[in-house]
Amino acid sequence: MEWLLGIDIGTTAIKVAAYTLDGNKEIVLSTKNIVKSPTYGYAEQDMNEIWNKTINLLRILTKKICAESIIGVGLSGQSGGLWLVDNSLNPIENGVTWLDLRGAEIINKLSKLQINEIYNICGWKIFPGAGPILLKWFDIYKPEILKKARYLLRCKDWVRLKLTDVIASDITDMIGFTNPDTASYSRRIFELLGLDDYYQLLPPLKNPWELAGEITREAAKQTGLKEGTPVVAGAYDVCQSALGAGVTTHGQLFAVIGTAGIFAAASNIALRDPEMKVSINPHCFPGMYILNSQSMLATPNIDWFIKEFYKDLKKKFKGEKIYRVCDVLIESIEAGSGFIIYHPYLQGEMSPFMNPNAKAMFFGLSLWHNRNNLLRAVYEGIGYS
Incomplete structure (x- = not known):
């Protein structure tokens, strides 16, 4: 083979x-x-x-x-x-x-x-x-x-x-x-x-x-x-990633949730954005471009939270297993995370606004919240961003 x-x-x-x-x-x-x-x-x-x-x-x-x-x-x-x-x-x-x-x-x-x-x-x-x-x-x-x-x-x-x-x-x-x-x-x-x-x-x-x-x-x-x-x-x-996802023709969309959070589209035009919120790359083959808007950090927010707030579980569940445990934990919390909002700006922000000095933060904490509420808020904050 x-x-x-x-x-x-x-x-x-x-x-x-x-x-x-x-x-x-x-x-x-x-x-x-x-x-x-x-x-x-x-x-x-x-x-x-x-x-x-x-x-x-x-x-x-x-x-x-x-x-x-x-x-x-x-x-x-x-x-x-x-x-x-x-x-x-x-x-x-x-x-x-x-x-x-x-x-x-x-x-x-x-x-x-x-x-x-x-x-x-x-x-x-x-x-x-x-x-x-x-x-x-x-x-x-x-x-x-x-x-x-x-x-x-x-x-x-x-x-x-x-x-x-x-x-x-x-x-x-x-x-x-x-x-x-x-x-x-x-x-x-x-x-x-x-x-x-x-x-x-x-x-x-x-x-x-x-x-x-x-x-x-x-x-x-x-x-x-x-x-x-x-x-x-x-x-x-x-x-x-676009090529692997089959995004090869004008107007097709895709998202990447990795180190960065990226929402993008394939285009046959290298279209500039007057507000400079959208960036342009040549695609992997001639005549096509990738137009993308990128938040600075996505999944590293989750890694940081696990490292700081779930040290006990991280010791018990090695490697990729800890993420499966987190999936179960966030499912135990209703959508909205108990009205907590998380801004995932651990390394500033790139889009839709550019601010290298932006900081991550939680809003709406109450006495009855626990770390699982915060974990779900991190996931949701990445999605909203």
């Missing part, structure tokens, strides 16, 4: 999956992807740790299926952030994820004209964890890091680099740096932010379906994959 291999480098989890050629997912393996916060508002990930965790998952997978039967590898992953490598193609420091808030002060100093022009070019209202904003922050506060940098990547591009020794990104993933109308980089964005000197850090762009490289001898030794196995460029995980 022949297999297709998918690798997803998400914000909170890394997954590998084996698919049959008719699209059936037969094997899925995953591990946590840890977000580190060395300073308030920072959200970083160790790039070498990500690679090592990917290696471990692939080693397990290649013990379950024959590496010789894997005929192709594709990637998806979180977008945004800043993932820098030096001339030796090694990480300079931790990758900065899209959740990072340090760029808020940069946005506050931009004029409305700058923000509007950037949106009209790239289709994204810039947010603190956007690549161009983080690049500006490093330019001001850590220019010595940028002096060491050779390429600016996305997270999945780093893993593909380790698999193939090829530097590349794709047209769906370099949001903030590209114009979706032309599917190419925009030098004007660099001019608007005073970043002209760093335009050279951008990697070559490919279409998601294009061959990006092959598994190298070294990567084969590390992962158990076969040397020479083709690896395609891949795409931003939201666009991949």
